Amino acid sequence: MNRMFLNAFRLALSALARNKTRSALTVLGILIGVSAVVTVTALATAASEKVGGQLDSFASNAIFISARPSQHAGQRRTNTRLTDTDIRAIDREAVSVNGVAPFSGTIAQVVYADQNVATQIVGTTLPYFKVRKFTVERGQLWTDSDELLKTKVCLVGRTVANKLFRGEDPVGRIIRIGRAPYRVIGLLAPKGNSPFGDDQDDRIIMPVGSYRSRVSFTYGGKVDTIIASATSEETTDRAIRQITDILRQRHRLPQLAEDDFRIGSQDEFRRTEGAIAAVLSALLLGVAGVSLIVGGVGVMNIMLVSVSERTREIGIRMSIGAREGDILTQFLVEAVVLSSIGGVAGIALGMLAAFGLGFALDWRVVPSGIALTVALLTSSTIGIVFGYLPARRAAKMDPIDALRTE
Structure with missing residues (x-):
């Protein structure tokens, strides 16, 4: 089983290397989405810490009473x-x-x-x-x-x-x-x-x-x-x-x-700031999510094109003993590798953007390990979800019809 995945991984890298420009354009959507997720989560955490620190320095559990x-x-x-x-x-x-x-x-x-x-x-x-x-x-x-x-x-x-x-x-x-x-x-x-x-x-x-x-x-x-x-x-x-x-x-x-008076508290300011930050983060993460879906559709389209271009190769592999599972695994691994490359590049770009914006705004930016892990897993999951249809189409091909394809 490990050998099968290793061979599939090697074949995936060689297939992507043959079409460098197309592969780079395919991962662009995932790269943008993942980098947006990493940047937004890092800056949201930094902004929350910054405002929280300012509130703590502003007063000590303050309560404000004014006339209504x-x-x-x-x-x-x-x-x-x-x-x-x-x-x-x-x-x-x-x-x-x-x-x-x-x-x-x-x-x-x-x-x-x-x-x-x-x-x-x-x-x-x-x-x-x-x-x-x-x-x-x-x-x-x-x-x-x-x-x-x-x-x-x-x-x-x-x-x-x-x-x-x-x-x-x-x-x-x-x-x-x-x-x-x-x-x-x-x-x-x-x-x-x-x-x-x-x-x-x-x-x-x-x-x-x-x-x-x-x-x-x-x-x-x-x-x-x-x-x-x-x-x-x-x-x-x-x-x-x-x-x-x-x-x-x-x-x-x-x-x-x-x-005949109004009372506000420092805790209310903190809750309001948290609510505003949560809404803004949700909106930005929504935009990032759309970008990830677009990237996933791009992966699926490119994989469908790849299956069409390599129909004869699929027929040859099946004729010499490759099973449906082998073909399915090969194309799924290729899709996952493609989206994972976009995920890793997106994480690197997102961290760079987060640190750059943090330096410009004088915020202490520390990217969350959990957020980075989730971003990478999300990109891999996108490869599996959007790569399954092309991989299944390749696995279900008739070997004889595939060999007849020019």
Whole structure:
């Protein structure tokens, strides 16, 4: 049996070598399909890891609470009822939350010496740094008394520091935001772009009291957004339920009334990203699958032509003792070899394309061994499926009619 397959393999290689151009064109469809499968799976995995890493660096199991817009006389308005007392209640009563902070932000002009830049100004409290995973590279955070006294201090991101100070150490410098002077007490460690594309280092963070009294005047302790952190990824849903119950009770909402706030979580972003990636991968894999089918049809057509051209050869082999199984095996092996060559070339091209795109996009691309194995097995299976009809036609030939063929 092994000898029969070995002879069939040798005959298949010699037959393909006699028609190099035709064989190369035949495997092209399979090559394109397999390379597309390898590239798509590798890039999908790399993209998922990249976005997942960005989400993990963006925040720690974050939960975002904001006011729900309401309709007033046909106009959509956001009348926030979120306040500092809501934050204190969540911090005190939600056992699955290990950090909660207000977030208020606006774009403002910042001046230092002869430099003038527009950047995001954030007003918040100390737990914000833990929730959003901001760390201090140089200098220090403000203190609780700075929050209480609305001290004019701030921390700057790397992008702001590069624009304003041009290589100088920003710590201890005095900058002007609006009409108020602020002392820079710390430089934030770089975080890069967020999963949403914004530069997380292009911001200045200050105590929320100072922000409300000098940058964006706010009264009554009102909050634009509340950012909380669940104790773990597994407790995120529980933390959301606890926050919802606390806010509904505090806002005195009737049982059937709609929430006057909205809650989103980092886990939702992760699930949405996964769903989008899955849909895109499925579409691209569908296109690759069509290419593989086209390649398989090409293999079948070429094998049918080969059977027609080698009818006399088949008759001679049968007349000297070759059985139907021998002829069937010969042409099946030839089809499998043809499609496997396309599969191997497709894997090589797909890996090259994946590594090239990964380098260009700065993604860590590691082709999956399972995906490579499946791609190779798929190409071999295509050879068997689409090569069976030509091989069976060759095996069922009448030896006498085959020998009469010129």
